Amino acid sequence: MIVKDLVQQMIDEDGVISVEKCGNINIYWCFKNQTLQKLYDSSELIKKKIQEVKCDIATYKQELDKTLATGRRKKFTVGQKSYNREALLEKRKKIQDEIKKKSNSLQKIESIRWDAAKIQENKQQIRLKKVHLEKTTDNIEILIDYLYKKFFLKPEQIRKEFGIPEEFKEFTEV
Template sequence: MIVKDLVQQMIDEDGVISVEKCGNINIYWCFKSQTLQTLYDSSEMLKKKIQDTEGDIATCKQELEKTLQLGRRQKFTVGQETYIRDVLLEQRKKTLEEIKKNSTKLQKIESIRWDAAKIQDKKQMVQLKKTQLEKITDNIEILVDYLYKKFFLQPEQIRKEFEIPEEFKEFADV
């Protein structure tokens, strides 16, 4: 099975092996010239990518040298508009502060705003807590009843000893 997968990979992805179906037999072949041509094409493509990348690097180096020579200017022009660096930095600072304030306001609003999904989630959570509370109170009542029947203790004494509130006193004679 591993050999079959390897051969299929060499056919599909690499193009190293060629296959032809003749009747009910698959014929596989690989010519040296075909492999060499594939390698040559790959090398030419890589050489072209290297040249393009070297050209990009040279352009970036020229722009960097130009920027380093000129330094940061307080006034600069983009298109037909002239900008002052300090004014833009101050505007940026104010904008960032405003964004921060507004995002905190938005978080506060989102935390107190109720939508249908949030209401449904809260309902499910309350229902779950109610079910858990009912199980706990039932278990307490079962334990009180067990102690009452096993040791002949009065339920009031048990509740007083374990500091169980009187609200749980529903079924005294179950």
């Protein structure tokens, strides 16, 4: 089985061996000049690719040299205007600082300003917190009742021990 797979691989991938089917017999052959021609063709293809890559490298080197020669100068000219790099960088930094300050002040104003949507959102959050608070107080009452029934402790004693008030505040308006 391994030999059959190896021969099939040589037929399919390498093209080193050729096959013909005559009836129920497979005939395999390989000519020396055919093998040499395939090797020569593949070497020519590789040489061509190497040449293309060398041309690309030369082009990229030229672009890099050109960029290095013209890039990052202290003074440069665009069109007919001349610019100073340091001055432009300083101006850019000042503008960025100003943008940062103004965006911070805008965020502060937006956090203070109340509109109808923000009011509704805050009311909804308060309602959710109220529901959660009611569940928590109900759970505390259930636990006190459980401890009373399980360990025969007085509810007043449990409340005093854990610092739980006798009555929780009621929040009706929301």
